[in-house]
Amino acid sequence: MTPQNGSKPHAKELIALTEISKAISASLDLKTVMQSILNTLNEHLGMERGTIMLLDPETKEIYIEVACGLELEEIKRGRYKIGEGITGKVVAAGEAIVVPNVGKEPLFLNRTKARDDVTKSSIAFICVPIKLEDKVIGALSVDRLFREDVSFDKDVRFLTIISSMTAQAVRIHSLVEKEKETLTTENLRLRDELKKKFHPVNIIGESKRMTDVYSSIDLVSGTKATVMLRGESGTGKELVAKAIHYHSDRADKPFIKVSCAALPETLLESEFFGYEKGAFTGANAMKRGRFELAHTGTLFLDEIGDIPLSTQVKLLRVLQERELERLGGVETIRVDIRLIVATNKDLEREVREGQFREDLYYRLNVIPIFLPSLRDRREDLPLLVQHFLEKANRENGKQVKRVSDEAWEYLMNYSWPGNVREVENAIERAVIMCQGDEIGREHFPFDLKANIRPTDEGDRLPVEEDQTLPVAIENLERKLLLRSLEKTGGNKRKAARLLGVTERILGYKVKRYGLF
Secondary structure, X not given: XXXXXXXXXXXXXXXXXXXXXXXXXXXXXXXXXXXXXXHHHHHHHOOEEEEEEEEOOOOOEEEEEEEOOOOHHHHHHOEEEOOOHHHHXXXXXXXXXXXXXXXXXXXXXXXXXXXXXXXXXHEEEEEEEEEEOOEEEEEEEEEXXXXXXXXXXXXXXXXXXXXXXXXXXXXXXXXXXXXXHHHHHHHHHHHHHHHHHOOHHHOOOOOHHHHHHHHHXXXXXXXXXXXXXXXXXXXXXXXXXXXXXXXXXOOOOOEEEEEHHHOOHHHHHHHHXXXXXXXXXXXXXXXXXXXXXXOOOEEEEEOHHHOOHHHHHHHHHHHHHOEEOOEOOXXXXXXXXXXEEEEOOOHHHHHHOOOOOHHHHHHXXXXXXXXXXXXXXXXXXHHHHHHHXXXXXXXXXXXOOEEOHHHHHHHXXXXXXXXXXXXXXXXXXXXXXXXXXXXXXXXXXXXXXXXXXXXXXXXXXXXXXXXXXXXXXXXXXXXXXXXXXXHOXXXXXXXXXXXXXXXXXXXHXXXXXXXX
């Protein structure tokens, strides 16, 4: 090798090795690494028309994976069978071959036709095998200018080192691809589990009312229509929303949930639409909103009736135009979402009272699905109790086997204002408190037993005789607080609104009576 710029040959080789090592460690993309190897050989050592060829294990054909100094058509022509030409013999034998003068070597096929415009007598061709775990997986070849006094032993040794480094790059790429395949398989498995988890058959209930719900889920899942889930708190609206999503053509896309009642008005818009950096105090970085995150997937807006009027206007625009701007931004962002909303409010009354926009109501109420309360499908209660009993046993390491007759009588006569969610909580608590293998009536909390199903005379709060007025008032107040909290699933802000008091006063009363 002729020194350039006063550098010694071994110094150039060291520089080339350093550059190639950096290229291998800098990228996991195999083609990028291989291209860097050939470019380095050309730049630092004058090795021209370098190629890295790989063996296709299925077709047993050797093809050019990457090349330096070759046109695309020349690369396409560079294909060999094992044993064919110099490259084919190197792959077949696993040994390097040097052709000092390609013009005098009949085995040199010049299949790429890249050397037609160069005097063949001035070109030497060096080809070394690429081995991975003693198995030949390809070949590395370069052109050198031919000189009578040049020995190619040093070039062969150096290129053998480079081929070994190339083999390691191939190995790393194979490991990465295998890991990707494993992750992809696991991801698909988890998505299948999600589909099974939210499949309607796993929503407990065999009553006529629930059969109608299952039918509705099946009908709407294959459409893009907006769905409004109606029903009391705890009836399973989120579970139904997920069942619709995971049985739609968007099942492998995001499912994003927003609980509108849990977010204060000042944060709701930023959660919906996101914001740009510097849009307001504390906005230290850009944040994408839930509409953007749900792009191509499903957005589930729970408790839609709690959205303030100011936000309703902006929500209506997004639903109509399918576009938005982040807070503090000017860029218009297009979104493709499937919208599912849920509410336990009487939205029709809210519209009449001016608390909910009529145009937004009609935009949302395309396909309503009504989820029955547990009072309306009491025949499903035994299935629910058994399901939650088994679940509580698994999660808490218990072995409770049954519910006593007395406890069953109590459970069937209770009104369950918190619906399915309340059943789950009650059974889990009973399983934890139970020290034997049978749940008795004593395993249910006192607060639960106080709220027995209303009689035909109406939903009256019982007042015991022979009570003083202050005691009667305290008992009545306590029962009203308990009932409002159970109806709202423990949401103090909503419970305070039901009772017509401030959240602070409700919090004081809850603490005073030791509730929740």
